Amino acid sequence: PDGLDDAGYASGMKRYHLTTFGCQMNEHDSERMKGMLESLGYAETPTREQADLILFNTCSIRESADSRFIAHLGEAKRLKRERPERVVGVGGCWAQSIKEEVFERFPFVDVAFGPGQVHRLAEFLTSDAITAQGYFEFEGFTGHLPARRTRPFQGWLQISVGCNCACSYCIVPSTRGREVSRPPAELVEEVRSMAADGVREVTLLGQNVNSYGRDLPTRRPSAGSAPQGAPDRVSFAELLGLLDGVEGIERIRYTSPHPKDMREDVIRAHVELQSVCEHIHLPLQSGSSRILKAMRRTYDRRRYLDRVALIREHVPDASLTTDIIVGFPGETEEDFAQTMEVVGEVGYDSAFTFIFSPRRGTEAAGLTDGLIPHPVKVERMGRLLELVQRDALARAQRFLGRTLEVLVEGPSRTDPERLRGRTRHNKVVNFGGLAAPGELTDVQITAATSQTLSGEERLLARARAS
Ligand code: 5AD
Ligand code: SF4
Numbered sequence: 082p083d084g085l086d087d088a089g090y091a092s093g094m095k096r097y098h099l100t101t102f103g104c105q106m107n108e109h110d111s112e113r114m115k116g117m118l119e120s121l122g123y124a125e126t127p128t129r130e131q132a133d134l135i136l137f138n139t140c141s142i143r144e145s146a147d148s149r150f151i152a153h154l155g156e157a158k159r160l161k162r163e164r165p166e167r168v169v170g171v172g173g174c175w176a177q178s179i180k181e182e183v184f185e186r187f188p189f190v191d192v193a194f195g196p197g198q199v200h201r202l203a204e205f206l207t208s209d210a211i212t213a214q215g216y217f218e219f220e221g222f223t224g225h226l227p228a229r230r231t232r233p234f235q236g237w238l239q240i241s242v243g244c245n246c247a248c249s250y251c252i253v254p255s256t257r258g259r260e261v262s263r264p265p266a267e268l269v270e271e272v273r274s275m276a277a278d279g280v281r282e283v284t285l286l287g288q289n290v291n292s293y294g295r296d297l298p299t300r301r302p303s304a305g306s307a308p309q310g311a312p313d314r315v316s317f318a319e320l321l322g323l324l325d326g327v328e329g330i331e332r333i334r335y336t337s338p339h340p341k342d343m344r345e346d347v348i349r350a351h352v353e354l355q356s357v358c359e360h361i362h363l364p365l366q367s368g369s370s371r372i373l374k375a376m377r378r379t380y381d382r383r384r385y386l387d388r389v390a391l392i393r394e395h396v397p398d399a400s401l402t403t404d405i406i407v408g409f410p411g412e413t414e415e416d417f418a419q420t421m422e423v424v425g426e427v428g429y430d431s432a433f434t435f436i437f438s439p440r441r442g443t444e445a446a447g448l449t450d451g452l453i454p455h456p457v458k459v460e461r462m463g464r465l466l467e468l469v470q471r472d473a474l475a476r477a478q479r480f481l482g483r484t485l486e487v488l489v490e491g492p493s494r495t496d497p498e499r500l501r502g503r504t505r506h507n508k509v510v511n512f513g514g515l516a517a518p519g520e521l522t523d524v525q526i527t528a529a530t531s532q533t534l535s536g537e538e539r540l541l542a543r544a545r546a547s
Pocket of ligand 2: 102103104105106107139140141142173174252253256257
């Protein structure tokens, strides 16, 4: 009688369940998928069992990503068998990497689409399609879909899609296509509307964010399309300047830059622009120039360390994080020792470390010489992790006794009585306090592990002291 069914949904309302794998780009694509589905009248449900539409947004960056996803797909298969009118959809990089083969390998899948084709899911769902459909072209930015943000005060802004690099280990250029930058005026407009919605922290996303803008036209295609208040083509550093000017945006982050494009103007933006945070993620991949060359990273150890020196000179307190691959084909003990040396020299605040895995269609997957046995990779990884942890712990000590601005994200995961937030350096802080999610508050830091900081909101600490 109240028009709701057993589970509390409006009767007749379709329900979806979406699982996301992979990077922040994928999480953002998923937010846009959710926004799109909700505008089509679908409601999210917490279990696959209840869903009329079971979706996966997949990743293919490493072998482990593939196998995690395939384990989940098994449940979708069973549920589809139980109720064949259910729709199973697979989007993202894994789907793109095998395209139509998705349907051969997993015949119960109804729709598959690459990361550039998120909007085509709506087309499929609203059509009377009776056969499975795959959408895998590259069309640049995938339409303007409303995002349903996980946290209302944090937003993602996709500034470019695709990647023009040719890193020999990486599947991304083949799953996300050539680099296409979005026009600056459009980005400024989007951030203005995010700010109006209550977003305070924006993370700019791109496969190689700081090569942003190089593909944009130098002159406007037609006078009629003159954007308001922004030129047609700007560099990444200039884009940071334009976005910093948007009222209401307190923090700007970006990921990931490529060391080859980490120019002085970008580094200076961290000092000159109030909202640009003191954190730079600078993927190293290897500390050996020989391996970097085989990886086609286009910088060597010296140039990487020069970038780091420039960062330290301009933004001495910045936190630096990185990605490192262990066990690339041909990596000798000497090459690995050089990686350890660079890591020791830089002193990262944290690092993501990966064991090399060959990816379909990549150049490195074809290398047959100098393959590193798995136990050797694991052993090297162990040594690297130990060093990374030690550095992270040592670096974190510099925050002890300081008062840091924290953006409150919600309750602490370990102790619901406490709060959890993030500093401008991108450190997670668990703290005692009264601030609400979305607020910026000052927290006095009293303890630091390699992973997290802890402390107390300054107002509370003061009250207690007096
Ligand atoms: N094997 C292992 N790690 C990889 N990465 C990318 N491709 C591979 C691969 N084939 C790592 C890189 C990259 C991060 C996102 O994933 O370090 O920066
Ligand atoms: Fe992201 Fe790369 Fe995984 Fe695609 S393959 S989801 S771009 S990490």
